[in-house]
Amino acid sequence: MNLIIQDLKKTYPNGKAALNSINLNIGTGMFGLLGPNGAGKSTLMRTLATLQLPDAGSIYFNEIDVMKDPMALRRILGYLPQEFGVYPGLSAQDLLEYFCVLKGINSASDRKRIIEYVLELTNLTEVRRQAVSRFSGGMKQRFGIAQLLLNNPRLIIVDEPTAGLDPAERNRFLNVLRQVGTESIVIFSSHIVDDISELCNQFAILNHGEILKNGDPTQSILDLTGMIWERNIQTHEEAIYSHEVIRLSSKYHPDNSKVLRLFASKPPDNMCVPAQPHLEDVYFLEMHRSNDSEQNTAI
Ligand code: ADP
16 A cells, blocks of 8 residues: 655645645555644645645545545545544444444444444443543544544544543553554654654654655664763753754753753763664754754744
């Protein structure tokens, strides 16, 4: 399976350029779209889900030309928006039954089989008779996955699904996605780096409507081997480095001392110790480079 995105552009009527010539080639598995708020993630997701039109560009899913034949994509698409409404009072089981009918699954035995399957996969079998409107955030998100699986989608798009979930709910949700992602293309967006590193075999970093990096997370982490350094400093201490040393992040210890994470091709000084690179370093490095080049353009 293959999703090919070519030169996708979108500028909103207020002049905001949300997508600036996006090119991506996405294969089977879990694809994570990482970026800060306002990066353009939802715009890209909604465009791929054929809910809004780009100004220019093309999208192909296998042999489907999505701009020419959006209906063909919709038949094999499962989309979970950031916010989705549920009907007050209806149980998970009844709501799934209703969605099945909407999706044209006419045989009662087919409906029974698929509903049992999606409830089981999303760990909702035991609560199937409870009202979805009273589900916790994590259960609602899992229900969102259950409903999108009803038509056996090949392309699954989930927009910031872990936002607002507590750690246990988040884990449960990611495990469900992990299972779903083996046989289809799952694209999911997040501003949480750990979501991507725990789950995805492909990822892209988006900022200001541009892809800053795109590839295999494991390889991107490996590429930083030998270039990540840590230095402990006290809160009142300053650490001043030349522009070749990039400050990626800093974390506080409970005793108020701080650990700086730095990127440099050689040890910045003898106070620094080598550190194991993480995906978060890849993210901060790309964001730094992107914001830096923007400032330079502004000057
Ligand atoms: P993200 O999902 O990464 O937070 P969005 O795609 O929602 O990013 O937004 C990208 C940019 O486009 C933001 O600056 C946002 O304010 C702007 N934007 C999004 N939707 C609209 C809209 N309907 N009209 C005008 N601007 C919009």
